[in-house]
Amino acid sequence: MILLEHINTITHDLIISWLNLPADQRASSPIETKCSDFDGCQLHVWTTGDVVNVSLKSGAAKALLSNGGAEILKATYGSGLVGAQDGSDVQISESAAGVEVDQQKEAFATKFAQLKSNLYSSPIMRCVNAASAGQTLQGITDIPIRSFNERMWVKQDDTERITVIFSVDFSDPDDAVFGRVFMNEIKPISGAPSVDYSIKAPPMELRGVSQLPRSENVSYVTFVLFKRHWTPLAKAIPSAFTLVSFRNYLHYHIKCCKSYLHTRMRLQVEKLLKVLNRAKQDTPKEKKLASGRTFVRK
Numbered sequence: 001m002i003l004l005e006h007i008n009t010i011t012h013d014l015i016i017s018w019l020n021l022p023a024d025q026r027a028s029s030p031i032e033t034k035c036s037d038f039d040g041c042q043l044h045v046w047t048t049g050d051v052v053n054v055s056l057k058s059g060a061a062k063a064l065l066s067n068g069g070a071e072i073l074k075a076t077y078g079s080g081l082v083g084a085q086d087g088s089d090v091q092i093s094e095s096a097a098g099v100e101v102d103q104q105k106e107a108f109a110t111k112f113a114q115l116k117s118n119l120y121s122s123p124i125m126r127c128v129n130a131a132s133a134g135q136t137l138q139g140i141t142d143i144p145i146r147s148f149n150e151r152m153w154v155k156q157d158d159t160e161r162i163t164v165i166f167s168v169d170f171s172d173p174d175d176a177v178f179g180r181v182f183m184n185e186i187k188p189i190s191g192a193p194s195v196d197y198s199i200k201a202p203p204m205e206l207r208g209v210s211q212l213p214r215s216e217n218v219s220y221v222t223f224v225l226f227k228r229h230w231t232p233l234a235k236a237i238p239s240a241f242t243l244v245s246f247r248n249y250l251h252y253h254i255k256c257c258k259s260y261l262h263t264r265m266r267l268q269v270e271k272l273l274k275v276l277n278r279a280k281q282d283t284p285k286e287k288k289l290a291s292g293r294t295f296v297r298k
Contacts, residue, residue, distance in 0.1 A: 004249050006241040007113035010035045011045050015052060015109040019099060026050055026096065038248040039146055041116050044088060053093045054112045056119065060145050061089035067141045067154075068126030069119050076118050077111070090119060114241075120145075121240035124164060124225075127156040128236045131227070134159055140209060149213040150247065153206060160227040163205050164243055168250065170217045178254045179219055193243075194224040221246070 010033070018031050032046040041058045061069070069090075073081050077092050084091040092115060099108050123141045130137050141154040149169040156162050170176045176199050183197040196203065199219045202212050206220075223243060230236035242249075288294060 002252070003242060004245050004252065006117045006238075006245065007110060008035070008037050008043055008116060009113070011043055011054060012109045012113035014045055015112055016105060018047065018052075019096060019105040019108065023100065037116050038245070039120070043116070044086065045112075050097050051093055051095050052112060053091060054115055055084055055086065055088035055091040056115055057088045058119075060143055061119065063143045064119050064122055065089070067123045067143065069122040072122040072125050073118060090115065117241045117244065120244040121237070123152070123154040124162065124240040124243060125236065127154060127162045128230045128233070128240065130156060131159045131162065132230070132233060140206075142209070145247065149215060149218055151213065152244070153209070155205060162225040164223045164225065165203060165205060166221045166247060167213050168219050168221060168247055169213070169215065170219065173217055175254050176217060176219050178257055179250060182250065182253055182257070183221065191228075193226070193229060196222040221250075
């Protein structure tokens with residue numbers, strides 16, 4: 001299984017290439033690029049002098065910022081978190097002055113490239129921080145990740161257990177079956193969060209939540225994080241980053257599975273055609289007499 005990266009590669013590589021320029025040439029070689037990420041997220045990367053700016057626009061940003069996103073981003077970027085411009089929802093800006101060593105360049109670029117992961121994982125990190133402080137947050141956080149049918153719910157059960165639920169809207173009904181098979185492979189993995197997969201029926205954890213997405217192609221995936229997944233606290237960020245990329249991870253592997261099956265089917269058809277071609281009988285060749293008449297053996 002392939003885990004997707006927690007950074008936006010376009011943003012990361014663009015900033016690294018700009019930082020690799022001589023310091024006195026950076027101001028005269030500005031960059032400005034707009035790109036997209038998973039979950040309908042749009043990023044804008046540009047420089048003004050020696051300052052790097054990255055802004056983010058997403059339909060889920062408002063709900064994320066009001067459910068821990070603003071606090072998490074402020075703690076992560078400090079004064080680099082500035083007022084958003086050009087209709088974006090979040091913007092970070094920071095001077096690259098003094099960033100010369102390769103290790104500094106990598107850390108600088110990675111910090112900008114992880115903007116989406118930091119924002120989208122903020123509801124989980126808010127529960128983790130509360131649990132680490134011995135507190136329990138009440139209620140369920142509801143985040144519309146992509147649309148009404150594709151959402152994320154986060155609930156802190158107590159100081160040692162956090163439940164994260166995703167609703168996934170499959171465009172192809174067969175994908176829901178692939179999803180069930182795929183999730184069954186995750187269950188036996190040692191140390192992984194507890195996982196449950198249900199088609200159409202919402203899990204019991206969402207009992208009492210109104211306006212749940214219900215459709216023939218909507219499935220629910222429930223993850224339960226335990227204290228071992230965020231203790232020590234350094235483990236919490238990779239766990240949260242991996243969890244919020246789950247939908248994209250699932251669809252990626254379903255597409256890989258279908259592609260593999262199609263390849264296998266094509267190979268089997270080719271083998272069958274070879275067998276059929278070998279089974280063909282050669283038609284008897286006609287023999288002609290000198291007069292031109294056909295000779296037939298009786």
